[in-house]
Amino acid sequence: MADTPLLSVQNLTKHFPARNGRIVHAVEDVSFDVRRGATVGLVGESGSGKTTAGRSVLRLVEPTSGKAIFDGVDLFGLGAREMLAYRRRLQIVFQDPFSSxxxxxxxxxxxxxxxxxxxxxxxxxxxxxxxxxxxxxxxxxxxxxxxxxxxxxxxxxxxxxxxxxxxEPEFIVADEPVSALDVSVQAQVLNLLGDLRKKLGLTMLFIAHDLSVVEYLCDEVVVMYLGRVMERGPSRQVYAAPRHPYTKALLATAPVPDPTRRRTRVPLQGDIPSPIAPPSGCVFRTRCPSAAPACSTTIPPVEPVGGGHHVACIRQAELFA
Known part of the structure; x- marks a missing residue:
């Protein structure tokens, strides 16, 4: 695979207007790359902004700001007629096979x-x-x-x-394509997507809330929470050694097919907050078992921790010292 990404999403932000002049912060300052021929998993709970991010990349919803550099061209800077020429190169598989x-x-x-x-x-x-x-x-x-x-x-x-x-597209956004299917059918569809990727040379952004699905299919993973990236990196590295408390919590709830393998469960209390009024500082702090006072005032940047692995946590260094 080439080092230059086919798609580079940079500082993607999408806000929706709400009642009384309020704003829904659906996606906030999200960045990630998708290498040509690779599959990147975009994961998180419902309400994390992953579907909005995927649809914004394709401009099925118009982004508020940021860039989506596809094969050297910023899709967000194209007019409607110019964008039409790229529709053939970028396609989507929708979540619900019944209504699509x-x-x-x-x-x-x-x-x-x-x-x-x-x-x-x-x-x-x-x-x-x-x-x-x-x-x-x-x-x-x-x-x-x-x-x-x-x-x-x-x-x-x-x-x-x-x-x-x-x-014959080059890039496909697969928006939770197996979440509406029976478990017995999910593996068949995942195998099909994997086969088509190899046979047709596809590049994919695979959106899911099931981390076991992403681990099976994706080369890299981007973990989102309340519109922001918490962690991203090579799938094997993120799954073997998660560095963000939210990623650890998601992995703790994922089913383990090996009965001899055990994971330490990480408490994850409460529900995801409203994107209309996200918490100050780190948006995950209200549910984080490792939150410190500084987490309420500092928005953690997504920083490298080695091997292409990036984490947005001001405490990750001391937690993994």
Whole structure:
């Protein structure tokens, strides 16, 4: 893989207006890189801002500030017409396979609609391309004449993946693509995404709240909490030696497939605060078992701790001394 990232997200911020002039701080000063051919996992609890970050990168929601440098071009600086030229290169797989497919359209039309955006010819060539895509995602070409309600959740998600790869993108945001599926089906879809990544040379931003999923699929992980990055780095390093109390808490709640392996549980009390009124200083301090008085006044920068591993915690040095 090349050292130069295909995507470099720099200081991404997204605010939404709320009632009475208040602001929802959905994403705040988030930065990370995605190397060409790699898969980066964006993880955190519900309300952490990970989906908003992913959609902001694609400009499905307009960012408040920051940059998203894709192959040398800042996507946030492009006009609507200029951005349209990049839509083919960046695609998304949505979380809910039930609501992301038009129930009134046949599968051939759903996938064909994506092909229309790149001027793919109609007729026999279109039908052959749809059949090829269905084969790629492990479905029979005969399914092209059916409607979405005739499929299971896992099959619908495969159709959504076929639609995303139809235009031969370079980069895909997979927004919790297995969270709505049965556990028995999740592994099949994850294996499919891994196979397609190798076969098609895809680069992926994989959004999830399940850390075991991210550990299986992703080369690097970015842990978010209340709109901010808490920790990021190579997956193996972060999972083997987490440096942020929040990452440790998430890992403590993740299932362990090995019955002989034990993790020390870290207390994580309360609910995630409102993004309308985030805590001062470190946003995690109100739930952190290691919080100190300084945590209420200092916003910790995301700093390197070695080997591409970065942590946002003013106490991490003493905690891991």
């Amino acid at each position: 497919l038009n129930p009134r359209m046949r599968i051939s039309a759903i996938i064909g609609e994506a092909l229309d955006t790149c001027g793919y010819p109609r007729g026999r060539a279109r039908a052959e391309r749809v059949a090829e895509l269905l084969n790629l995602v492990g479905l029979s070409p005969d399914y092209a004449t059916r409607f979405p309600h005739e499929f299971s959740g896992g099959q619908r998600q495969r159709i959504g993946i076929a639609r995303a790869i139809a235009v």
